[in-house]
Amino acid sequence: MKSFPSHATIREVGLRDGLQSIQTILPTERKCEWIRRAYAAGQREMEVGSFVPARLMPQLADTAEVVAFAKTLPGLEVSVLVPNLKGAERAFEVGADALLVPLSASHAHSLANLRRTPDEVIAEVARIRAARDACGAHTRIEVGISTAFGCTIQGDVPHSEVLRCVQAVLDAGVDQVGLADTVGYAGPGDVRDLFEKARRVAGERLACAHFHDTRGLALANAYAALETGIVRFDASLGGIGGCPHAPGASGNASTEDLAFMLEEMGIDTGVDIAGLLALRAELAGWLPNEALHGSVARAGLPKTFVARSGLVGMAERA
Amino acid sequence: MKSFPSHATIREVGLRDGLQSIQTILPTERKCEWIRRAYAAGQREMEVGSFVPARLMPQLADTAEVVAFAKTLPGLEVSVLVPNLKGAERAFEVGADALLVPLSASHAHSLANLRRTPDEVIAEVARIRAARDACGAHTRIEVGISTAFGCTIQGDVPHSEVLRCVQAVLDAGVDQVGLADTVGYAGPGDVRDLFEKARRVAGERLACAHFHDTRGLALANAYAALETGIVRFDASLGGIGGCPHAPGASGNASTEDLAFMLEEMGIDTGVDIAGLLALRAELAGWLPNEALHGSVARAGLPKTFVARSGLVGMAERA
Numbered sequence: 001m002k003s004f005p006s007h008a009t010i011r012e013v014g015l016r017d018g019l020q021s022i023q024t025i026l027p028t029e030r031k032c033e034w035i036r037r038a039y040a041a042g043q044r045e046m047e048v049g050s051f052v053p054a055r056l057m058p059q060l061a062d063t064a065e066v067v068a069f070a071k072t073l074p075g076l077e078v079s080v081l082v083p084n085l086k087g088a089e090r091a092f093e094v095g096a097d098a099l100l101v102p103l104s105a106s107h108a109h110s111l112a113n114l115r116r117t118p119d120e121v122i123a124e125v126a127r128i129r130a131a132r133d134a135c136g137a138h139t140r141i142e143v144g145i146s147t148a149f150g151c152t153i154q155g156d157v158p159h160s161e162v163l164r165c166v167q168a169v170l171d172a173g174v175d176q177v178g179l180a181d182t183v184g185y186a187g188p189g190d191v192r193d194l195f196e197k198a199r200r201v202a203g204e205r206l207a208c209a210h211f212h213d214t215r216g217l218a219l220a221n222a223y224a225a226l227e228t229g230i231v232r233f234d235a236s237l238g239g240i241g242g243c244p245h246a247p248g249a250s251g252n253a254s255t256e257d258l259a260f261m262l263e264e265m266g267i268d269t270g271v272d273i274a275g276l277l278a279l280r281a282e283l284a285g286w287l288p289n290e291a292l293h294g295s296v297a298r299a300g301l302p303k304t305f306v307a308r309s310g311l312v313g314m315a316e317r318a
Numbered sequence: 319m320k321s322f323p324s325h326a327t328i329r330e331v332g333l334r335d336g337l338q339s340i341q342t343i344l345p346t347e348r349k350c351e352w353i354r355r356a357y358a359a360g361q362r363e364m365e366v367g368s369f370v371p372a373r374l375m376p377q378l379a380d381t382a383e384v385v386a387f388a389k390t391l392p393g394l395e396v397s398v399l400v401p402n403l404k405g406a407e408r409a410f411e412v413g414a415d416a417l418l419v420p421l422s423a424s425h426a427h428s429l430a431n432l433r434r435t436p437d438e439v440i441a442e443v444a445r446i447r448a449a450r451d452a453c454g455a456h457t458r459i460e461v462g463i464s465t466a467f468g469c470t471i472q473g474d475v476p477h478s479e480v481l482r483c484v485q486a487v488l489d490a491g492v493d494q495v496g497l498a499d500t501v502g503y504a505g506p507g508d509v510r511d512l513f514e515k516a517r518r519v520a521g522e523r524l525a526c527a528h529f530h531d532t533r534g535l536a537l538a539n540a541y542a543a544l545e546t547g548i549v550r551f552d553a554s555l556g557g558i559g560g561c562p563h564a565p566g567a568s569g570n571a572s573t574e575d576l577a578f579m580l581e582e583m584g585i586d587t588g589v590d591i592a593g594l595l596a597l598r599a600e601l602a603g604w605l606p607n608e609a610l611h612g613s614v615a616r617a618g619l620p621k622t623f624v625a626r627s628g629l630v631g632m633a634e635r636a
Contacts, residue, residue, distance in 0.1 A: 004507060150622040185620040188541045189322060189583030215620070216575045216613030220538040223506045257534045265507030295534030302503040302533070304468040 007268045008231045010255055011045035011208070012038055014283075015066070016081050017252055018240035019059045020050065022290045028062040030286050032069045034279065035076075038237070041275030043255075045077045046070060047100065047234070051087030067094045079142070083114055088128040092137035100142045101125055102180075103169060105162045106151035109182070113146075118161075122168045129173035140176065143169040144210060148179040148194065149186035159194055166201045176207040180234075181221065184214020184251070188224035195228040210234040211253045212241070213293065218253035219261050226267075233258060238280050239293030254294035256280060264305060273301065273309075325586045326549040328573055329363035329526070330356055333384070334399055335570055336558035337377045338368065340608045346380040348604050350387045352597065353394075356555070359593030361573075363395045364388060365418065365552070369405035385412045397460070401432055406446040410455035418460045419443055420498075421487060423480045424469035427500070431464075436479075440486045447491035458494065461487040462528060466497040466512065467504035477512055484519050494525040498552075499539065502532020502569070506542035513546040528552040529571045530559070531611065536571035537579050544585075551576060556598050557611030572612035574598060582623060591619065591627075 015034060019026055026034075035046060048070050049063025063080060070078040071094075079098035082088045091099040103121045104110035110118050129141060147154075148162045166177055179198060181191075191209075198206050209225040209232070211218040222233055239254035259271045277297055284292055301309075333352060337344055344352075353364060366388050367381025381398060388396040397416035400406045409417040421439045422428035428436050447459060465472075466480045484495050497516060499509075509527075516524050527543040527550070529536040540551055557572035577589040595615055602610050619627075 150620055152621060155621045155625060183620075184617065185622055187579050187582030188538075189585075214613065214617045215578065216534075216572075217537055217579060219535055220506075220541045220579065223538045223541060254534075260533065261505050261535060261538065264505030267507075295532065299502065299532045302468055302501075303470060303473045304503055307473060 002227060004226065004265055004267055005231045007270075008226070008233065008262050009045055010043065010233050010235050010258055010262075010269055010271060011047060011079070012043050012237065012255060013047045013210075013234045013252060014236035014238070014240055014255065016047040016050050016060065017234070018236040018238075020057055021241050022059070022287065024287050024290060025059050026286060028065050031062070031066050034237075034283065035066070035070050035073070037275070037279045037282070039073045039076055041272045041279060042270040044075055044270060045079065045232075047079045047081060050081040050083075051090040052081075052083055064090070064094050067096055071095060079140075082128075084124055085127045085131060088131060088139075088141075091139055092132060092135055095137075096139050098140040098142055099128075100144050101128065101174075102146045103143050103165055104146045104151075104182075105165050106147035106154040106157045108154035109147045109151045112153060118165055119168075122165070122172055125169050125174060126172035141174045142176040142178065142208070143174050144178045144180045144208065145169075146180045146182040149181040149190055150183065151185075152183045159197060162194060163197055163201050166198050166206075170202060170205060174205075176205050177202050178206070178208025178210060178232075178234075180210035181212055182210075184212035184217075186211065186221050187217055188220045191221045191224040192228055195225050195230060199228060206230070208232045208234060213239060213251040213253055218251075219257060222253060222258055222261065235259075237276065238283055238297070240287070240290060251293050256296050257294045260296045260301065260305070263309070320545060322544065322583055322585055323549050325588075326544070326551065326580050327363055328361065328551050328553050328576055328580075328587055328589060329365060329397070330361050330555065330573060331365045331528075331552045331570060332554035332556070332558055332573065334365040334368050334378065335552070336554040336556075338375055339559050340377070340605065342605050342608060343377050344604060346383050349380070349384050352555075352601065353384070353388050353391070355593070355597045355600070357391045357394055359590045359597060360588040362393055362588060363397065363550075365397045365399060368399040368401075369408040370399075370401055382408070382412050385414055389413060397458075400446075402442055403445045403449060406449060406457075406459075410450060410453055410457055413455075414457050416458040416460055417446075418462050419446065419492075420462050420464045421483055422464045422469075422500075423483050424465035424472040424475045426472035427465045427469045430471060436483060437486075440483070440490055443487050443492060444490035459492045460494040460496065460526065461492045462496045462498045462526065463487075464498045464500040467499040467508055468501065469503075470501045477515060480512060481515055481519050484516050484524075488520060488523060492523070494523050495520050496524070496526025496528060496550075496552075498528035499530055500528075502530035502535075504529065504539050505535055506538045509539045509542040510546055513543050513548060517546060524548070526550045526552060531557055531569040531571055536569075537575060540571060540576055540579065555594065556601055556615070558605070558608060569611050575612045575614050578614045578619065578623070581627070
């Protein structure tokens with residue numbers, strides 16, 4: 001069987017996908033503290049907010065300030081989610097390193113989430129690319145194909161439609177594309193199958209996997225995606241997150257559990273899990289009314305893992 | 319990449335590994351009801367108890383009666399756990415279809431759990447085989463190599479020691495051998511590696527994988543084992559279970575989540591997940607003081623899965 005890659009990257013999306021789906025509005029200074037400590041724990045890609053109207057998503061109204069802080073940390077790739085050209089223009093203005101445009105392969109989800117059809121979003125992506133060319137910004141453009149593995153509203157989402165979207169956004173000039181199981185429907189068989197197909201369409205531009213743990217399969221799905229050559233994953237500290245238009249979708253893959261799985265496999269994530277667990281404990285205090293997810297925080301790290309990693313005081317009690 | 323098998327078997331171990339690790343003693347008639355309904359939901363292998371002294375494990379003191387009931391169900395393979403020859407003789411007497419002897423590859427865990435060294439257990443396995451030959455019983459003899467992926471007491475368990483145990487029990491005449499992550503330390507990389515090595519030693523006699531979800535990796539590990547050719551898994555309804563000598567080991571792979579993953583992959587388990595979920599709800603009522611685990615019961619089945627399976631009324635609310 002294929003050997004595993006030597007490195008993988010976990011993009012922290014808790015500050016966007018996580019915070020947008022919970023009630024508590026985290027103050028800007030807390031967000032900056034989260035970023036600072038996640039950076040100290042080795043994370044080098046973070047989606048820190050979203051340029052959407054503040055009345056729609058007050059949790060993320062401070063995205064420009066958060067980006068400004070994040071950009072002070074050397075080597076951190078700071079990305080934001082944008083639903084449209086207007087948001088992209090703000091991302092260019094604030095100098096985000098990357099922007100992510102969500103494109104629902106499910107027609108029904110696209111209408112519910114963005115009030116646009118997939119083809120209208122694809123046309124917007126082309127305008128975003130043209131705007132970047134016009135203004136000379138260096139912001140990388142990435143599209144996340146959401147509901148790629150099915151949709152709570154529409155039901156089945158044919159692979160052919162997902163692959164059509166992948167090809168269309170590549171044609172529209174995006175730098176990278178990823179597949180997202182927005183509603184937690186995917187299993188590892190489907191993940192392997194669709195990522196392999198998408199790889200044949202997008203080659204090296206297929207660059208991210210985004211899973212939710214709704215049915216306990218986020219890590220199995222990440223493993224399956226890894227086997228197809230994916231080395232970049234979205235995840236959220238404490239597994240917070242979901243989608244307001246996808247009932248039951250709560251729970252992104254948890255950063256600390258994913259990091260544990262990858263590191264246990266000998267794949268370097270650059271992440272200090274002990275540091276992440278300490279930050280997660282802090283986050284639990286900041287969000288007293290929100291349920292955090294994840295298993296490693298509850299069970300502790302295996303004694304064997306701690307011994308290999310040189311960590312001290314992090315193992316479960318034997 | 320390898321294609322997936324067309325069929326897989328989930329052996330229900332909740333009646334043994336589950337019930338032995340919780341406080342509540344389930345009455346015999348409830349156990350029989352569990353077996354009857356799991357059978358009705360398509361399960362055809364169940365570990366229904368253990369022949370250990372009743373004073374050590376009062377939860378399983380009625381194993382002989384439970385076996386007698388289970389044997390009335392046509393085509394059900396009824397297995398019991400036995401720690402020694404005395405237990406095996408009882409398994410032969412009651413006509414169990416299979417017996418499972420746990421053999422800790424961790425010397426320290428073996429002493430804590432069975433008060434014997436691994437080599438003493440291997441010698442006992444040879445005596446069990448000789449006793450079967452002598453009495454003409456048809457009980458299949460299986461050894462589960464526990465702590466195969468590490469031990470909360472000892473820490474590392476070298477692969478070489480696990481493989482030595484595998485070879486030794488094959489030499490002692492067992493019919494099948496499996497690998498168990500008793501304490502929830504395994505990740506999918508290690509699972510793939512060790513199952514591949516064990517396959518080279520045991521060939522088709524390597525026949526079972528037993529995972530705990532302590533660190534959220536039971537399903538990823540099952541997927542990795544599946545890729546090495548394993549098509550038989552232990553699991554426990556509602557994920558109940560653990561090991562009294564393995565702190566933090568609570569939570570077997572949950573039967574319903576594993577069945578969902580396998581069925582989602584197009585692998586026929588013979589299991590009616592809707593039936594299992596109904597039984598799980600009943601079990602929750604029988605064990606009001608115990609935490610049940612598992613994600614599918616909480617989130618519901620995906621709309622897409624329900625549509626493909628012809629199930630009615632089981633999907634999440636959209």
